[in-house]
Structures are given as C-alpha cells and as structure tokens.
Amino acid sequence: MFFLQFQEVFEARSRIIVYFLLGCITPLILILFWRGVKTIPGWTSAEISSYYLFVIILGAVLMCHQEDHVADIDIKEGGLTAYLLKPYSYLKLKFLNEICYRLLQGIIGSIVLLLFIFLFPSLFVIANSPQILLLSFVVAVNALALTFLFKMIVGLLAFWMTETTGVFETTEVILTLTSGILMPLTLLPLWLEKIVYFLPFAYMIYFPVTAFEGRLPVATLVQVIGVQFMWIIFFYIFYKNLWRAGVKKYTAVGQ
Amino acid sequence: MKKIKYYFKVYRMLLRLNLLKLFAYRANFYSSAVTHTVWSIFLIVAIALLTSKSSHVFGWTRNELLLMAGCYTVISSFFYFLFSRGFTDFSNIIHFGRLDSILIKPIDSQFLMTCSHASYTQICRFVIGAGFIFFIFPHTEATFSPLLILWFMLLTIFSVTIMYSFWLTLMTIAIWFTHLDNLKELLLQMNQISRFPQEMYKGASIFLFFALFPLTLVVVTPIKVLLQKASVNDIVWLVVCAISLFIISRKFWQFALRSYTSASG
Numbered sequence: 001m002f003f004l005q006f007q008e009v010f011e012a013r014s015r016i017i018v019y020f021l022l023g024c025i026t027p028l029i030l031i032l033f034w035r036g037v038k039t040i041p042g043w044t045s046a047e048i049s050s051y052y053l054f055v056i057i058l059g060a061v062l063m064c065h066q067e068d069h070v071a072d073i074d075i076k077e078g079g080l081t082a083y084l085l086k087p088y089s090y091l092k093l094k095f096l097n098e099i100c101y102r103l104l105q106g107i108i109g110s111i112v113l114l115l116f117i118f119l120f121p122s123l124f125v126i127a128n129s130p131q132i133l134l135l136s137f138v139v140a141v142n143a144l145a146l147t148f149l150f151k152m153i154v155g156l157l158a159f160w161m162t163e164t165t166g167v168f169e170t171t172e173v174i175l176t177l178t179s180g181i182l183m184p185l186t187l188l189p190l191w192l193e194k195i196v197y198f199l200p201f202a203y204m205i206y207f208p209v210t211a212f213e214g215r216l217p218v219a220t221l222v223q224v225i226g227v228q229f230m231w232i233i234f235f236y237i238f239y240k241n242l243w244r245a246g247v248k249k250y251t252a253v254g255q
Numbered sequence: 256m257k258k259i260k261y262y263f264k265v266y267r268m269l270l271r272l273n274l275l276k277l278f279a280y281r282a283n284f285y286s287s288a289v290t291h292t293v294w295s296i297f298l299i300v301a302i303a304l305l306t307s308k309s310s311h312v313f314g315w316t317r318n319e320l321l322l323m324a325g326c327y328t329v330i331s332s333f334f335y336f337l338f339s340r341g342f343t344d345f346s347n348i349i350h351f352g353r354l355d356s357i358l359i360k361p362i363d364s365q366f367l368m369t370c371s372h373a374s375y376t377q378i379c380r381f382v383i384g385a386g387f388i389f390f391i392f393p394h395t396e397a398t399f400s401p402l403l404i405l406w407f408m409l410l411t412i413f414s415v416t417i418m419y420s421f422w423l424t425l426m427t428i429a430i431w432f433t434h435l436d437n438l439k440e441l442l443l444q445m446n447q448i449s450r451f452p453q454e455m456y457k458g459a460s461i462f463l464f465f466a467l468f469p470l471t472l473v474v475v476t477p478i479k480v481l482l483q484k485a486s487v488n489d490i491v492w493l494v495v496c497a498i499s500l501f502i503i504s505r506k507f508w509q510f511a512l513r514s515y516t517s518a519s520g
Contacts, residue, residue: 018438018440022440029447032458036458163283192304
C-alpha cells in the first residue's frame with residue numbers, strides 16, 4: 001500500500017520540487033531582512049539564519065497540505081465514495097499518502113540542508129547532545145501528527161461549506177503568524193507570545209525548530225512532548241466526531 | 256489607433272462578463288473577498304511584528320517599512336485585479352490544449368490569455384492598502400501633497416508592467432513544461448521580494464541583486480516618491496526596466512508559441 005502511494009506521489013516530483021522552492025522563498029527573504037536589524041534580542045545572526053533554514057527543512061517535512069485534496073477532490077467532487085468502499089480507514093489512507101509527500105520533500109530538504117552546511121557551516125547551529133537530538137526527533141514526529149490531524153479537520157469543513165478557499169487561506173495566515181514560520185516566537189510582542197503558546201500551532205513548527213537548534217533544555221522538551229500529545233488526542237477526538245457527522249451529510253453527487 | 260479602440264471595446268466587454276460571473280457565483284465572491292482581506296491585513300501585520308523590536312532596518316524607519324507594506328498592498332491589488340485570474344488558468348489552458356481555440360481567434364493571444372479575467376474582489380485589498388497608507392503617512396517625516404499621489408499613480412503603472420512582464424515570462428515556460436501548474440504559486444511568493452527594502456538584496460550578493468533588481472523597484476520607487484526621497488535615476492530605472500521587460504516578455508511569448516504542440520503538451 002505504501003509503495004503504491006509512493007509511486008503515485010513520485011509521478012508529481014516536478015511539482016513537489018516547485019512546492020519545496022515555494023517554501024524556501026519567504027524564509028530566505030526573512031534571513032536577509034534580519035541582517036538589517038542591528039540587535040535581535042536573544043538571537044545571534046547565525047542562530048537566526050539557522051532558525052529559518054530549519055523552518056525551510058522542517059516546514060517541508062512536517063507541514064501537511066492535504067486539506068485542498070480532502071475538500072475539493074474527495075468531498076466536493078465525490079472522490080470520497082471510493083475510499084468509503086475500501087476496507088481501510090480514510091484517515092489511514094490519507095496519512096500514508098501524505099507521508100509519501102513529506103518523505104519526498106524531506107529527501108529534497110536533506111539535500112538542501114547538507115548543501116547549506118557544506119557551503120555556510122558558520123550559519124548553521126544544531127543541537128550536539130544525542131539525548132536532545134532524540135527528543136527533538138520525537139517532537140518532530142508529534143508535530144507531523146499534529147499538522148496532519150489539524151489539516152484533516154480543516155479539510156472536512158467542506159462537508160458543510162460549498163466554498164472553502166476563504167477558510168483555508170485564513171488558516172494559512174494564522175499558521176504563518178503563530179507557528180513560528182514568520183519569525184521566532186520569542187521576538188513577538190510579549191502579549192502575543194503568551195497567547196501563541198496556548199495555541200497548538202507553535203508545537204507544529206516553532207518547537208521542533210528550536211529543539212533541533214538545541215535551544216530547549218531536556219525538561220522543556222519533555223514538557224513540549226506532553227503538550228503535543230494532549231493536542232493530538234484532542235484533534236483526534238475532534239476529527240472522529242467531525243467525520244461521523246460529515247459522512248452523514250455526504251451525498252456523493254459531486255458538487 | 257483603431258486597433259487600440261477595438262481592444263478597449265473588447266476589454267470593456269470582458270470586464271462586464273466578469274462582473275456578471277461575480278454575481279452568479281456569490282459564495283465564491285464572499286470566499287475570495289475574505290481571502291484577499293485576510294492576506295492584505297497579514298502583509299501589514301507581518302511587517303508590524305517583524306519590526307516590533309527594532310526601529311530601523313537597512314536605514315528605513317519602522318513607519319516607512321509599514322508604509323511600504325501599504326504601498327505593496329495597493330500596487331499588487333492593481334496587478335491582481337487585472338491579471339491574476341488570467342495567470343491562474345494559464346498553465347491549464349496550455350496543458351489541456353485549450354490554447355488552440357485562443358490562437359485561432361482574431362485577437363492577440365497574449366491579450367486573451369492574460370487579460371480576459373478580472374478579479375473584482377481585489378478591491379478589498381486596495382481599500383485596506385489605501386486606508387493604511389492614509390493612516391501611516393502622517394507618522395512619517397514626509398509632507399503630503401496631491402502631486403505626490405499623482406506621481407505615485409503614474410509610477411504604479413510601470414510597477415504593474417514590471418510585475419506583468421515578470422509573470423508572463425515565467426508562465427510562458429509552461430509551453431514546454433506543461434505539468435508546472437503550480438508556477439503561479441511560486442510567482443505569488445516571488446512578488447514578496449518587492450515588499451522589502453532594496454538594500455537587503457544588495458548586501459546578500461551582487462548576482463542576486465541584479466537578478467532581482469526589476470522586482471525590487473516595483474514598490475521602492477513609488478514609495479521613495481511619496482517620501483520625497485526619489486532621484487531622477489530611480490524613476491528612469493523603473494521606466495526603462497518596465498518598458499524593456501515588457502518587450503522581452505512579449506518576444507518570449509511569441510517565440511514560445513512556435514514550440515506549442517497543442518493538446519496535452
């Protein structure tokens with residue numbers, strides 16, 4: 001099953017490369033932007049560059065984008081019918097498909113990462129303790145599960161809405177502002193920083209990035225993993241309820 | 256002259272058709288309006304957050320950078336209003352061989368490909384951008400004069416021409432690589448280059464600076480005029496870049512059409 005999905009995803013490799021490049025542009029522009037700021041509180045120039053390089057790589061690997069497909073192809077055009085007839089859960093099949101995309105983006109990301117480390121070793125800061133690296137890996141895996149479930153929930157909204165672009169774009173904006181894609185969360189105004197830590201989005205990009213950079217001690221990493229688990233359970237229950245209610249509404253005519 | 260009049264007449268008709276479509280698909284209209292409003296606010300909020308702990312970036316004050324974000328919103332709203340929907344369908348039209356029917360029409364193919372759709376909901380973007388400019392302008396050191404607005408509007412035409420030429424040149428690649436239907440997404444991201452100070456790219460690499468030079472003029476030159484900091488050279492560069500890029504993109508489109516192989520590339 002995995003290899004079938006991978007084959008399907010691999011067919012679209014040129015598109016995947018363009019999508020990877022898409023994810024690179026904003027962080028690269030922001031690296032240049034911060035070079036014009038005299039002092040960045042709590043960050044050195046190398047750390048901030050490293051932060052955005054990690055945002056590029058981890059953004060490609062961890063940030064799922066299946067919501068458009070779920071809404072447009074599966075729900076609106078009726079593609080969901082084929083899934084409902086299969087002896088596998090829709091969530092599992094979608095996860096396998098998305099994992100293939102993330103894997104391919106991860107391979108491209110790793111090549112770019114190695115290239116950056118080779119060309120600009122001084123611009124790259126990475127955790128050097130194996131314990132922290134191991135915990136960072138757990139944080140990253142949890143972040144992947146978190147983004148996947150969140151995007152599934154967003155996609156399922158199409159059961160109740162005829163036009164979903166507005167909601168998807170709003171979600172994208174909120175994610176960019178609060179997940180750490182735009183800037184490290186510690187550089188946000190204090191009031192906003194406090195709010196952002198209560199939301200699940202920081203656990204999707206910001207914490208995995210800062211974990212790999214070695215900015216988080218073991219105790220904080222354990223705490224982050226705990227909060228991530230809490231959000232995963234919440235999203236999973238929410239998804240299940242939404243799915244149950246949505247399938248009852250689904251008419252499979254294709255709008 | 257007769258030909259220009261004819262094209263204006265066709266364009267007026269296309270605008271009317273687009274308006275009818277807008278009223279026919281109301282859910283799409285509301286969704287699109289929400290999208291443009293949210294992104295315009297985001298562009299301004301993003302700069303406000305990025306500069307929340309620094310007063311100067313590359314010699315630009317925080318308020319000047321915010322003004323730049325407002326100007327970018329206004330200039331891009333014109334571009335997106337006129338051309339974004341045309342470019343959205345661009346690669347699909349080529350990929351599915353629908354360019355055939357455009358090529359046999361008694362009208363310029365580039366005009367039909369890029370100008371046949373207008374995105375009315377971009378008005379939301381314009382209103383937010385213009386409103387923000389009026390709010391932030393008194394907080395800069397410049398003094399307001401109606402003549403500055405006229406200059407700004409005039410230079411906006413050249414800025415939009417640069418954006419259009421850049422998009423057309425890159426989208427034309429779809430004639431050879433028909434699967435690249437996400438090129439538009441890439442270009443949307445590349446437009447962002449113009450909403451930051453030019454000096455940013457100069458410091459990075461001289462090659463990068465020259466490669467991106469036309470895009471860096473799009474917002475910087477009109478804003479320099481608003482702030483009364485523009486030199487004659489700045490304006491000349493914008494005009495020369497706009498005209499030469501337009502000619503190059505036109506020639507490139509005509510050259511690419513020779514390689515068009517019809518249905519499904």
